[in-house]
Amino acid sequence: QVHLQQWGAGLLKPSETLSLTCAVYGGSFQRYFWTWIRLSPGRGLEWIGEISHTGIPNYNPSLKSRVTISIDTSKNQFSLKLTSVTAADAAVYYCASRPRGHFDYWTQGTLVTVSS
Amino acid sequence: QSVLTQPPSVSGAPGQRVTISCTGSSSNIGAPYDVHWYQQLPGTAPKLLIYGNSNRPSGVPDRFSGSKSGTSASLAITGLQAEDEADYYCQSYDTNLSVVFGGGTKLTVL
Numbered sequence: 001q002v003h004l005q006q007w008g009a010g011l012l013k014p015s016e017t018l019s020l021t022c023a024v025y026g027g028s029f030q031r032y033f034w035t036w037i038r039l040s041p042g043r044g045l046e047w048i049g050e051i052s053h054t055g056i057p058n059y060n061p062s063l064k065s066r067v068t069i070s071i072d073t074s075k076n077q078f079s080l081k082l083t084s085v086t087a088a089d090a091a092v093y094y095c096a097s098r099p100r101g102h103f104d105y106w107t108q109g110t111l112v113t114v115s116s
Numbered sequence: 117q118s119v120l121t122q123p124p125s126v127s128g129a130p131g132q133r134v135t136i137s138c139t140g141s142s143s144n145i146g147a148p149y150d151v152h153w154y155q156q157l158p159g160t161a162p163k164l165l166i167y168g169n170s171n172r173p174s175g176v177p178d179r180f181s182g183s184k185s186g187t188s189a190s191l192a193i194t195g196l197q198a199e200d201e202a203d204y205y206c207q208s209y210d211t212n213l214s215v216v217f218g219g220g221t222k223l224t225v226l
Contacts, residue, residue, distance in 0.1 A: 035215075045154075060215075100167075101209060103154075104167075108161050
């Protein structure tokens with residue numbers, strides 16, 4: 001069974017870079033796509049992007065210019081960077097595992113607030 | 117607005133049956149890509165409820181069932197219980213946009 005734990009700054013100023021990391025415990029790191037998803041009152045659930053265990057990323061086209069997802073297989077961790085944040089990026093950010101089309105394990109999420 | 121369309125809210129009395137619809141298009145549900153459903157209880161992370169249109173993960177009661185036809189899918193909940201009060205989301209894949217979600221449906225148990 002997979003257990004995910006994430007961390008990162010929850011309060012940002014406009015134009016700063018959001019940075020979150022997710023650690024994977026248990027399960028097989030190679031079996032999954034490792035994903036970032038966010039939830040906001042205005043947009044609902046939004047898929048940000050994902051990365052395979054081989055390091056191949058795939059991003060939401062609407063966020064692609066500002067998103068980087070990376071992976072550290074030596075630590076079983078993957079990370080999200082979102083540049084130039086605005087109030088529209090305020091949300092709860094989750095990391096999740098995707099074995100096929102669905103997401104089976106999720107973290108409790110990190111509330112990200114953007115305020116000057 | 118979301119690529120997949122769900123009703124903002126549904127309600128039902130304890131013991132009743134409710135359904136939540138998820139409408140897409142020929143580039144996602146009708147492509148055909150599988151539909152998955154998640155339940156989000158207040159203050160918690162989304163939880164996988166149905167995967168591959170109609171499959172329940174271990175531990176999910178058989179009161180929950182999913183179906184798909186054409187460009188739409190449905191989640192049915194029978195024997196409604198107070199603990200079912202939550203937000204429900206559908207999810208699929210879109211050939212243009214990758215992973216897509218519905219806007220979510222708030223279920224109220226009267």
